[in-house]
Amino acid sequence: MLNLLKPPIEAFQEFVLLGIRAFRNIFRSPHYADDIFIQMDVIGVGSLFIVSLIGLFSGIVMALQMARALTQYGAQGQVGQIVSVTLVRELGPVLTAVLVAGRNASGIASELGSMKVTEQIDAMRALGTDPIQKLVTPRLIATAVVLPLLTIISDFIGLAGGYFIATTMLGLTFSEYWTSAWQVLEYNDIAQGLLKPLVFAVIIALVGCFYGMRTSGGTQGVGRSTTSAVVSSSVWIFVLTAFITYVWNRAFAE
Amino acid sequence: MTPGDSNILRFEDVSLHFDATVALDHVSFEMHPGQTFVVLGAAGSGKTMLLKVAVGLVRPDSGRVSLFGQEITRLREQDLFDMRARVGILFQEGGLFDSLTVAENVAYPLTNQRVLRQAILAGSSNGSGARTIEDRVRESLRFVELEETLDKFPNELSGGMRRRVGIARAVVSEPALLLYDSPTAGLDPITANTIVALILKERDLRNAATIMVTHRYQDGHLMANFRYNPNSGQVERAGGGGDVSQVSTKFLVMNEGRLVFEGTEPELQASQDAYVRKFLRVGGA
Numbered sequence: 001m002l003n004l005l006k007p008p009i010e011a012f013q014e015f016v017l018l019g020i021r022a023f024r025n026i027f028r029s030p031h032y033a034d035d036i037f038i039q040m041d042v043i044g045v046g047s048l049f050i051v052s053l054i055g056l057f058s059g060i061v062m063a064l065q066m067a068r069a070l071t072q073y074g075a076q077g078q079v080g081q082i083v084s085v086t087l088v089r090e091l092g093p094v095l096t097a098v099l100v101a102g103r104n105a106s107g108i109a110s111e112l113g114s115m116k117v118t119e120q121i122d123a124m125r126a127l128g129t130d131p132i133q134k135l136v137t138p139r140l141i142a143t144a145v146v147l148p149l150l151t152i153i154s155d156f157i158g159l160a161g162g163y164f165i166a167t168t169m170l171g172l173t174f175s176e177y178w179t180s181a182w183q184v185l186e187y188n189d190i191a192q193g194l195l196k197p198l199v200f201a202v203i204i205a206l207v208g209c210f211y212g213m214r215t216s217g218g219t220q221g222v223g224r225s226t227t228s229a230v231v232s233s234s235v236w237i238f239v240l241t242a243f244i245t246y247v248w249n250r251a252f253a254e
Numbered sequence: 255m256t257p258g259d260s261n262i263l264r265f266e267d268v269s270l271h272f273d274a275t276v277a278l279d280h281v282s283f284e285m286h287p288g289q290t291f292v293v294l295g296a297a298g299s300g301k302t303m304l305l306k307v308a309v310g311l312v313r314p315d316s317g318r319v320s321l322f323g324q325e326i327t328r329l330r331e332q333d334l335f336d337m338r339a340r341v342g343i344l345f346q347e348g349g350l351f352d353s354l355t356v357a358e359n360v361a362y363p364l365t366n367q368r369v370l371r372q373a374i375l376a377g378s379s380n381g382s383g384a385r386t387i388e389d390r391v392r393e394s395l396r397f398v399e400l401e402e403t404l405d406k407f408p409n410e411l412s413g414g415m416r417r418r419v420g421i422a423r424a425v426v427s428e429p430a431l432l433l434y435d436s437p438t439a440g441l442d443p444i445t446a447n448t449i450v451a452l453i454l455k456e457r458d459l460r461n462a463a464t465i466m467v468t469h470r471y472q473d474g475h476l477m478a479n480f481r482y483n484p485n486s487g488q489v490e491r492a493g494g495g496g497d498v499s500q501v502s503t504k505f506l507v508m509n510e511g512r513l514v515f516e517g518t519e520p521e522l523q524a525s526q527d528a529y530v531r532k533f534l535r536v537g538g539a
Contacts, residue, residue, distance in 0.1 A: 118352075119345040119347045122345065123350075126309060126338055126341075128367030128370075129366045130335075
């Protein structure tokens with residue numbers, strides 16, 4: 001039993017250590033600003049289109065689903081409120097994070113994994129560079145900056161998708177929809193909607209780097225790392241969103 | 255003054271395990287300046303780990319490793335960086351950064367190793383006409399006869415050329431100790447001999463201590479019996495009664511993490527050990 005538990009506990013310990021070292025390096029020189037900007041471009045700009053697209057359709061689907069239920073009670077005027085709250089609090093952050101996990105946790109894991117199996121990580125250490133400083137910290141910073149921004153964009157485009165349905169199918173006016181969507185949001189919701197992507201960003205970047213850096217076993221190993229990175233980071237996103245929502249609701253319960 | 259002071263590299267009872275696998279099993283040896291070590295062994299015998307432990311890329315489970323007279327077994331990674339600046343390494347897979355050009359790869363140690371960068375900055379600021387990073391990169395690539403590849407990426411080069419760029423990167427910092435991990439693995443015999451000739455040239459021009467890990471006995475035989483002659487620009491057989499290189503070239507043979515033989519080439523040839531003899535036969539030199 002103890003032997004069975006040992007590998008996952010050791011892996012978790014390694015993961016936490018990697019996280020601590022990556023965070024500590026934020027405040028240590030040398031800083032690789034170029035790498036941070038390159039990663040922001042890869043992760044942020046690269047994901048913009050797909051995140052917008054998914055955001056749009058999640059808004060449309062939410063509005064369609066809610067329209068049916070709300071019409072039964074004659075409350076279709078509230079569709080903006082419902083789309084707004086669900087997107088900002090939950091769907092926007094989670095869907096965006098899952099997409100970025102699929103796109104970038106895998107990308108990070110395969111890039112670092114290939115570097116590991118071709119001895120580039122060892123070469124880096126041998127030639128005077130800390131791979132955590134050069135590879136992990138820039139990806140952590142870049143993801144932490146762009147994921148909240150992507151989430152805001154996704155939320156907004158989702159609301160626009162909801163607006164499209166509200167006007168074409170429910171006959172709501174521009175101000176009816178946007179006023180109710182806007183007014184229902186409290187700072188509390190926005191704070192929750194921005195805290196989540198920040199936490200998810202840390203998970204996506206660190207999980208991707210963690211699996212990449214511990215890759216072994218050639219190209220097959222790279223494939224395994226990539227899969228594990230996507231699966232783990234996606235699972236962690238759902239676990240953490242449940243946890244954050246629970247804690248948040250307890251903390252801010254009236 | 256302890257005897258350890260004149261060591262470039264010293265292993266004392268070093269052991270390393272990965273789960274159930276033994277990578278190094280109570281390995282001890284000493285290396286002095288100007289010496290050449292040829293490490294022979296089958297795949298998985300611990301040759302590569304020996305090199306990685308030597309520069310602190312992997313920490314041993316037990317035993318002590320000293321590099322340039324300083325124990326590195328318990329040094330922090332940050333302090334190890336400065337030590338590694340004095341060592342040049344050619345990795346088995348080349349270890350070239352595929353996102354950087356050949357020139358950037360070769361310049362990497364000079365731009366990233368703190369002590370080297372500071373030395374270059376100091377040299378250029380006092381106007382002593384010191385060589386710039388670019389000069390040194392060109393010089394190093396000229397040494398491996400690949401000056402025309404400066405702006406290419408590693409994936410545009412052949413296997414042998416990548417290995418030569420790896421050598422250029424290893425020697426660009428003019429290190430006191432050079433480690434070559436299977437420099438001829440996977441290359442055709444002609445390219446392999448070119449690579450060994452480059453290794454000989456670097457060793458003999460700067461009298462650098464060299465460790466070459468290989469599974470080809472021919473490579474070791476060349477290292478032990480040939481020298482680079484700077485006058486003729488050729489590699490030639492080291493002759494004469496004093497045969498300097500033969501004396502300073504040592505063979506180590508590894509089997510499942512253990513050091514099973516340590517000695518000169520004649521001693522190697524005289525060995526009766528079945529495992530050791532296997533390398534001589536395969537070599538067929």
